Every structure is written in C-alpha cells, then in structure tokens.
Amino acid sequence: MHSAERLDSGHLPPPPPPPPPSPGRNLPFIGKLKPFYLLSILVLLLAISFSISKTDQFKKLFFLRSNLLNPTVQKQISRNPIYTAPYCVLWMAPFLSGGGYSSEAWSYILALHNYSMNKNPIFNLKIEQHGDLENLEFWEGLPLDMRNLAVELYHRECKLNETVVVCHSEPGAWYPPLFDTLPCPPIGYGHFKAVVGRTMFETDRVNDEHVKRCNLLDFVWVPTDFHVKTFTESGVDPLKIVKIVQPVDLDFFDPVKYEALDLGSLGNSVMGSFSNGEKFVFLSIFKWEYRKGWDVLLRSYLKEFSGGDDVVLYLLTNPYHSDRDFGNKIVEYVEKSDLEEPKDGWARVYVIDEHIAQVDMPRLYKAANAFVLPSRGEGWGRPIVEAMAMTLPVIATNWSGPTEFMTEDNSYPLLVDRMSEVTEGPFKGHLWAEPSVNKLQMLMRHVMRNHEEAKARGTQARDDMMSKFSPEVVAGIVSDHIERIIDHAQ
Numbered sequence: 001m002h003s004a005e006r007l008d009s010g011h012l013p014p015p016p017p018p019p020p021p022s023p024g025r026n027l028p029f030i031g032k033l034k035p036f037y038l039l040s041i042l043v044l045l046l047a048i049s050f051s052i053s054k055t056d057q058f059k060k061l062f063f064l065r066s067n068l069l070n071p072t073v074q075k076q077i078s079r080n081p082i083y084t085a086p087y088c089v090l091w092m093a094p095f096l097s098g099g100g101y102s103s104e105a106w107s108y109i110l111a112l113h114n115y116s117m118n119k120n121p122i123f124n125l126k127i128e129q130h131g132d133l134e135n136l137e138f139w140e141g142l143p144l145d146m147r148n149l150a151v152e153l154y155h156r157e158c159k160l161n162e163t164v165v166v167c168h169s170e171p172g173a174w175y176p177p178l179f180d181t182l183p184c185p186p187i188g189y190g191h192f193k194a195v196v197g198r199t200m201f202e203t204d205r206v207n208d209e210h211v212k213r214c215n216l217l218d219f220v221w222v223p224t225d226f227h228v229k230t231f232t233e234s235g236v237d238p239l240k241i242v243k244i245v246q247p248v249d250l251d252f253f254d255p256v257k258y259e260a261l262d263l264g265s266l267g268n269s270v271m272g273s274f275s276n277g278e279k280f281v282f283l284s285i286f287k288w289e290y291r292k293g294w295d296v297l298l299r300s301y302l303k304e305f306s307g308g309d310d311v312v313l314y315l316l317t318n319p320y321h322s323d324r325d326f327g328n329k330i331v332e333y334v335e336k337s338d339l340e341e342p343k344d345g346w347a348r349v350y351v352i353d354e355h356i357a358q359v360d361m362p363r364l365y366k367a368a369n370a371f372v373l374p375s376r377g378e379g380w381g382r383p384i385v386e387a388m389a390m391t392l393p394v395i396a397t398n399w400s401g402p403t404e405f406m407t408e409d410n411s412y413p414l415l416v417d418r419m420s421e422v423t424e425g426p427f428k429g430h431l432w433a434e435p436s437v438n439k440l441q442m443l444m445r446h447v448m449r450n451h452e453e454a455k456a457r458g459t460q461a462r463d464d465m466m467s468k469f470s471p472e473v474v475a476g477i478v479s480d481h482i483e484r485i486i487d488h489a490q
C-alpha cells in the first residue's frame, strides 16, 4: 500500500505523545554551544538515557565532533542567516561509517538538500551521527562539498516538538540501543513530532526484537516491495510500513565525466599468471562475508574461465569481522574445493584491499566491462545500482532488494537455485537465496561475447535509474511523506 493512500484513508499516525517538560527547547546536541556546555548536556543526556560505558561514548562523540569541526572544512561553511521553515527533520544515521546505511543516508541528505533549494519545503534538515562507528579514512575521502554540507546541516537548530526524527540504521541502534551508540530518537519516544525508522534486511524475515522495535515507531520506511512483504509477514504493523526507494547520485556516477582508474596499479594478484594484454574486466565490490556469495563468484569464474581467456576478475573488498588476508582465504578456498586447475592455468583474480576514496569510485567502475555480485541477500545493493548508473552491464542475484530495480532489459538477473538456511550468527535459521553457479558461468560468458547487447542493457540501466531513482524523484517522495506526517500530526 502506498503511504498517500494510508494517510488519506484516515489511518493517522498515533496520537501525539504527552508533552515533554519544555517542548520548545532546542535539541541539546547542537554545536553552537561551547564544548564545556555541550559536554555537560551530554553527561545529563547520557545519564538519563542509559548507563553503559559512558567513557567510550564520549570518546566516540568527541571523535566525531572533532572531525566534523575540522577547521579546514569549517572555514568554508556558508551559513544561511534566514531561518524560515518552522519544522525540522533530524536525520540520524551512520554518516561517518562508510558502510551501506552510511552511503544510503548520504544519498538522501544530498537529494533532500538540493530539493529544498528549489522547492522550499516546510522543514529544515538536520543531521547527527548514529548507529555505527566513525571511520576517519572514509570522512577524509569524501568530496569537500559533502563534508561542508555535513557540517552545515549538523549545526542547524531544531525544536524538539517541531522535529520529525528519522532513525536510519538497524533497529538494534534505536532507543534504547542494544549497543554503544547515540540513541535514536535521542531522548526516547514521546518528545518529537514523529519518529520514523528507515531500515531493511537481507533475509526472508525480521527477528522478533526488531519487529518489536519497528512497532514502537510512527512509521517504518523500507526500500523495496520485497521488504514490505518480509516486514509485514514478520509482524510489523502494515499501516506503519511505507516503501521509500533509494536514490543514486546520477550526477556523481556519470560515466561521461571520468577517465578509468588504472587497474594495473591497484590490486594484488591472487590467482593466474600476469599478462598485460587487453582484457575483459569483471568487477565485484563487497564486504568479506559469506552472504555476499564470494564463494559462488570464485567457483563460477574459475570453472568457466582459464589462463587462456582474456579476462580478469577484480574484487574490491574490505573486512567484515575478519582480517585483511583475502588472498590467502581465496587460495585456501580453491585448494579445499573440488576445482581443478585448467591446463593453461587459473584465470586471473586480483584483490583490491586498500581503501578507495569515494571520489575515485566512479573511475573504478569506469575501468570495468561488467559488474557481478552473486549475493545471497541484499537490503538494496548499492554497488549494483552505482554500476548501473555508470552504464555497466550487471549480473546479480535475482532475489531480495535488487528485484526492485533489476529487469531483463537493464541487467542480467541471476537465477536462484533454491533457498538456504543462514547457519551462523544472530539470524541463524532465516532463509536466503543460493544463486545458481551454472547460470552465473553462462551469464559471465554471455556478457563477454555479446558486447552490443550488454552495452544496450547498461544504457537502459542508467535510463531506468534516471526515471525512478534520481535524487530529484526520490527527494520528492520523501518530502511529500514528511509533509503529510507534519500536517496530520498538528
């Protein structure tokens, strides 16, 4: 069901909560205060919110603040002295982590900020770091204009009773958080105009704890029809669920603007012998976890290709509860498998395990001929969408998040063999997809051989991104929904 229908058909958000002690007071974490006062307010705030590991919390908060307040960035802030919109949207997300929620959150605030320049919505946007660790390397790799904008939005002032809070993170980070993070909403429920959760999940269901947390909020935004279904079936109140798709920055991920990165200078050779001829480049980008199907990818690729093929596979990966020794993990996987080395040697595999700054990502995609990710489950699949914006032909598993945007006209949806059980971790027993190894082999070969068709699908991919997931389109959807929340909650 669409949000508009829901709001128009009389299913209003829950009645306004009891008023807080002084509803008009400013949100306490706003950087105009001197550090001393900020510190004392934080002490108070954290003391009332929860009592675990206060010292670590401060260290983290101040790490964040010293980054955001880096003088070279701050010098460039252009403050807008005219403050018109009465309402605020406080968007709390792991802006500084560089992970999936982080890049998603960035794409929303960039889109909303631009939108507000032209459309004068009834709210101002404010941001706050929450929900994951801060990664200094990631922050420093962001374009300067993004860092400046973050500082500007971070300094906006909002009144509690006029603020819609968006908690954009995994539900375990929502108030009261299950781990060490600034809680969202910051001082618990009942003080704000409304609280919205933005989340997603990559298996066939949502666990009971997360369902309970979703149902505490006024609305739960999820990115795809897949999630509308899995969240509803798991017990989240369907009247609270709203599908809000994710934007992709088509101006930034625009292939005509970039020269390809020189792959020769990147990456470590893991399989196959060196050769410097023309090669067809498959690129995959993922965190090193079983869910991402790196085993499926290696198996398909090494079965299909050999040292005699003019092909190379580049894996850009980073650790996920693991060390960085990806080369050895791959070699070990191959040795333990039933894969046999072809007569003319293994096909070439390179691992890029160094940090690639966000500003260089378009150039990395540009250096590839195709993008491939046989994941077992995805919330959305950002690298897939970015590759599509860059007009690459994409092969990815046709299950979960990516079914929202992959079609047979704009990509190569990879068939699922069967569902399989998650065997480890907190989501043990959930189901996700086993992509077909054989079909992946065939699709990779097909994309290499059918250059024109692959190119046409890549072009279609960018067109589809333009019409459905451009920042303007998605900012319009978000803005409309927020305005409805504000109107109905008055």
Ligand SMILES: *[C@@H]1O[C@H](CO)[C@@H](O)[C@H](O)[C@H]1NC(C)=O
Pocket (backbone or CB within 6 Å): 022, 023, 024, 025, 159, 161, 162
């Ligand atoms: C919020 O509180 C302030 C101060 O108490 C009040 O002036 C303002 O009207 C309130 N705003 C809303 C939307 O209720």
Ligand SMILES: *[C@@H]1O[C@H](CO)[C@@H](O)[C@H](O)[C@H]1NC(C)=O
Pocket (backbone or CB within 6 Å): 110, 111, 114, 249, 251, 252, 471, 472
């Ligand atoms: C925002 O607008 C600027 C200038 O119009 C443009 O260059 C930029 O790409 C836009 N960004 C997004 C995310 O819409």
Ligand SMILES: *[C@@H]1O[C@H](CO)[C@@H](O)[C@H](O)[C@H]1NC(C)=O
Pocket (backbone or CB within 6 Å): 398, 399, 403, 408, 413, 414, 415
């Ligand atoms: C991909 O999955 C969707 C949704 O489950 C289905 O409708 C579609 O036919 C599938 N496409 C392919 C190529 O398998």
